[in-house]
Amino acid sequence: MLKQKTERNTAQKSFIFGYLKSVKTHPTAETVYKEVRKKLPSISQGTVYRVLNTFKDKGEIQVIDTKNNVHFDADISDHAHFICENCGNVYDVIDECSKCGILKSKKVKVGKINKYQIKFYGKCRNCLP
Ligand SMILES: [Zn+2]
Ligand SMILES: [Zn+2]
Secondary structure, rough: OHHHHHHHHHHHHHHHHHHHHOOOOEEEHHHHHHHHHHHHHOHHHHHHHHHHHHHHHHHOOEEEEEOOOOEEEEEEEEEEEEEEEOOOOOEEEEHHHHHHHHHOEEEEEOOOOOOOOOOOEOOOOOOOO
């Protein structure tokens, strides 16, 4: 019985991780739950939230905390995010940032940068007039 439960949890976990890996939309926990439920109708919201937290604690996914929501990203490489203050969408900002001298060298006066999290706030292309 216990083994069965563990196996089911593992399957759910890898499905959630696979879903996160497959999207670039930085979904919220609610969106992850809605999307995953399409394939795993019996999954509970609590399970999804718990699994997301486990991934987060293990550093397997990153969390982008905007003013209004918490978004998840399975891409844990160094990249900055652009948060649209109008629609709330979160976008990856990669090219623009890799050109910044400071991020390239990873050295600042106070020490060496191991990882960073940068958030830009503004209006995305879809929301600009
Ligand atoms: Zn927008
Ligand atoms: Zn991202």
